[in-house]
Amino acid sequence: MSDALLRCRSLSAAVEEKSILSEINLEVPRGEVHVLMGPNGAGKSTLGHVLMGDPVYDITAGEIVFDGEDITELSPEKRSKAGLFLSFQAPVEIPGVPLRSFLRAIVEAKGQKLKNKQFRKKIEELADTLDMDRAYLDRELGVGFSGGEKKKVEMLQLLLLEPKLAILDETDSGLDVDALSVVSRGMELYQKTCDGTLLVITHNTRILERLDVDRVHVMVQGRLVAEGPADLIADIDANGFERFEAGIAAAE
Numbered sequence: 001m002s003d004a005l006l007r008c009r010s011l012s013a014a015v016e017e018k019s020i021l022s023e024i025n026l027e028v029p030r031g032e033v034h035v036l037m038g039p040n041g042a043g044k045s046t047l048g049h050v051l052m053g054d055p056v057y058d059i060t061a062g063e064i065v066f067d068g069e070d071i072t073e074l075s076p077e078k079r080s081k082a083g084l085f086l087s088f089q090a091p092v093e094i095p096g097v098p099l100r101s102f103l104r105a106i107v108e109a110k111g112q113k114l115k116n117k118q119f120r121k122k123i124e125e126l127a128d129t130l131d132m133d134r135a136y137l138d139r140e141l142g143v144g145f146s147g148g149e150k151k152k153v154e155m156l157q158l159l160l161l162e163p164k165l166a167i168l169d170e171t172d173s174g175l176d177v178d179a180l181s182v183v184s185r186g187m188e189l190y191q192k193t194c195d196g197t198l199l200v201i202t203h204n205t206r207i208l209e210r211l212d213v214d215r216v217h218v219m220v221q222g223r224l225v226a227e228g229p230a231d232l233i234a235d236i237d238a239n240g241f242e243r244f245e246a247g248i249a250a251a252e
């Protein structure tokens with residue numbers, strides 16, 4: 001038996017009775033980097049949200065097993081405690097709340113106990129690692145942050161929480177060059193220093209340059225239609241999704 005950290009079995013999901021995901025079978029083994037690609041509207045972000053337990057989506061069939069536990073019915077909070085992390089495409093802004101306090105709150109929400117001094121040391125070291133000015137930790141959360149700075153905060157959260165699986169959905173976020181390099185460095189650190197497992201949803205192949213990709217999955221119209229090694233990324237970059245879409249059309 002494979003040691004899959006995440007396993008979706010015949011997972012189907014709908015929103016307001018409109019079917020979006022159909023019979024998704026996906027396995028992500030511990031410590032691997034998987035990439036999910038597909039044309040706009042294929043359902044990639046939906047899969048990310050369904051994995052996190054977003055109540056907007058109904059799971060209509062199948063199951064999600066994470067780290068040996070069936071999490072199909074668990075709340076988003078419990079999934080996060082179990083070790084799942086989804087990047088926020090639109091990071092929150094909370095005027096009046098310093099970044100430090102926010103980070104403290106998310107660590108506590110996850111049930112991790114850290115003394116004040118340890119916590120301060122840890123976030124300051126992480127800020128240094130990410131080339132983030134420590135002064136940012138005392139600024140109001142997200143207010144007036146550039147795209148790159150917001151991404152630094154997100155990567156800081158990732159490295160602080162050390163989830164078992166990080167799902168990073170960068171598809172529609174229009175990252176600038178700065179933000180791109182922050183994310184790719186954050187993912188690399190997460191993989192190397194936290195033994196992380198990654199499911200990266202992206203169109204942007206530059207973001208993957210620092211990672212050793214194990215597997216690529218292609219989604220078209222709510223179905224996983226192809227799977228292959230890292231070479232598939234260059235193929236898709238050059239030839240797009242047409243041949244996968246043609247396969248779906250022929251089957252209909």
Ligand code: ADP
Nearest residue numbers: 015020039040041042043044045046047056171
């Ligand atoms: P991708 O991330 O691959 O571009 P999405 O998962 O965002 O695709 O969307 C897949 C399909 O599901 C689209 O047709 C989209 O309009 C629809 N969809 C996603 N979320 C919702 C929602 N909350 N309400 C209605 N339709 C949605």
Ligand code: MG
Nearest residue numbers: 044045171172
């Ligand atoms: Mg998307």
